[in-house]
Amino acid sequence: MTYKSLLTFICAIVLSLTATFGQITENPAVEEQSADYVKIKRVELTDQYTIIYMQFVEVEMPGNRQLDPFFRRMPGQRPGMTSSTIGLDPETRLYKPGDINTKFKLIKAKDIPTEMRKEVNAGDTVNFVAYFERLSPGIEVFDFYEGRPKSKTETTWNFYGVKVKNPLKKNSKAVAKTIPQKEKPKPSVAEVKPAEKTEEKPSPVVVEEEFAMIKGTVYDAKTKSQIPAQITYVEKGDSLQFKSSSGNYRIGIDPKSTYEFRILAKGYYGTNFSLAPADSSAKGSFTKDIYLTPLAVGETISLPNIYFETSKFTLLTESFAELDRLAEMMKENPDIRIRVEGHTDNVGDFDKNLELSENRARSVKTYLINKGIDAQRIEAKGFGATKPLAKNGSEAERKKNRRVEFVITQI
Known part of the structure; x- marks a missing residue:
């Protein structure tokens, strides 16, 4: 075998492996996330799945943890205890940013429960894997959305602007998630027979999950530079917080609720604003940039x-x-x-x-x-x-x- 033939053979093997194992992104860049103790370590795109390798680290030591919205406690657990519980919501989705209709469901999870909670202690590290529907080719940025916190004693793991390798295939168009069935060839006139009477069954009703998002950036009103901020809001009686080190924020909201948001930043005069998604002409996604005076x-x-x-x-x-x-x-x-x-x-x-x-x-x-x-x-x-x-x-x-x-x- 000549050197050129050997090189061609190796390239063919590499291309075959790439097609088999898909695109891999190690430690993907993330624009914003709701909890810094959970990391996305790797994203692998196969023919069937979007596989996300994640890591949770319980770093709190005895007596150091304060009761805050980012702490999942077991029923009856007292502040200062050294354990908490984790789990992955089965309704977790991947979304194309700004397009809530393009979503990819969670299929299964490994090494983390989805219907219950797993206890973790101070110093524990939990590596787990989540399998989602395959991202459509060409979507190279996605949001990992577990949902909204159900109470002020827990947080959900939301990652916004996750960047991965997923180029659009050459000489082909992105395949839609729902592929219509091929039309059957029409029979000739001689083959046409009277239609048999069959009882019509109602089509199943598909109930879409209701989901909306508000996003934006907090700026210094003088310099127009982004500043770290804390966004506080009330949902169903619970006061919830979102802390952003970059000034960027994205928060999942209930489109049927009314919200009062409060934005605070150290060294700045805070501000409030209200949002009633049901009364707005915008659907699904809202943008609100905030300018605070120093x-x-x-x-x-x-x-x-x-x-x-x-x-x-x-x-x-x-x-x-x-x-x-x-x-x-x-x-x-x-x-x-x-x-x-x-x-x-x-x-x-x-x-x-x-x-x-x-x-x-x-x-x-x-x-x-x-x-x-x-x-x-x-x-x-x-x-x-x-x-x-x-x-x-x-x-x-x-x-x-x-x-x-x-x-x-x-x-």
Whole structure:
């Protein structure tokens, strides 16, 4: 056998093995994940399966673990004990990012239970394997979605943006997951016989799982750089958290529920936003980027949800949540001092508007004092219509000018 023939033979063997064993990605890059103590070590794509090799490490030592949303406890287990339980939800899916209709089911799992929980102790390492339906060729990024936490004492293992080798095959198109049956050749006229009467059976109803996702990035409002953040939300009475070291977040949500999200980051003034998927025209996936203002001397921060009775300075109850957040921030940062500033539009008497804005700023100060903030840390000042944000040419512009802000004067 010549050298060229031997080389050709070896290449043929390698190509044969690649076709047999599929594409392998060792330690695939992951954009974001919900728990850092679980790793995806390897992804192998065969003709039949997407095989994901995973590793769980129980690193907590006695007395060090604090009760938090990322801790799965056995019933009756006390905080500080050295064991927890793990399992893989049988409803775990792989999704094509941004397309919840392209999903791949969990077929089986090895070395981890799917219908119960396995106890693990501090220092334990559990290597396990999950077999999913085969990713369609060409999908080289996927989301591993176990689901939403069922309580505040557990977490689910969700990985977003998992990058693997899965190129589209040359000279062929991606095969759809559902392949229609080939049409049978039509019989000739001579072969046509009267159809026999058969009892029609109703087609089985396929119930699709309901699933939606909200994703986005938390930014510094000044530098536009991504910042680590904590997203807190309430689902079915449980307060849940998602911590992101990069600022990117993706959270599975129930499309029939209404959510109130709170975004916090160290050194920044947090914010809230609401989401009611059922009332939105968007289906399946929602994008919400967040811009937080840094806590620095001279920074002006708007209080968007402050409301007063018309032409008065009496705070409405809808303002309390925003002011409570401001009071909490001042308690967490005891050296911060602020100046609350009231502003109005240019409709009406100038002097009366100036007085009204001053009284509204004082109302905010009084509220904060009643929440336990030292009066010496708060200054109140009204500017009337002297510092407009817009031209006051329309109601929308005037509404923008009627506002309450605070300026950080000391930190």
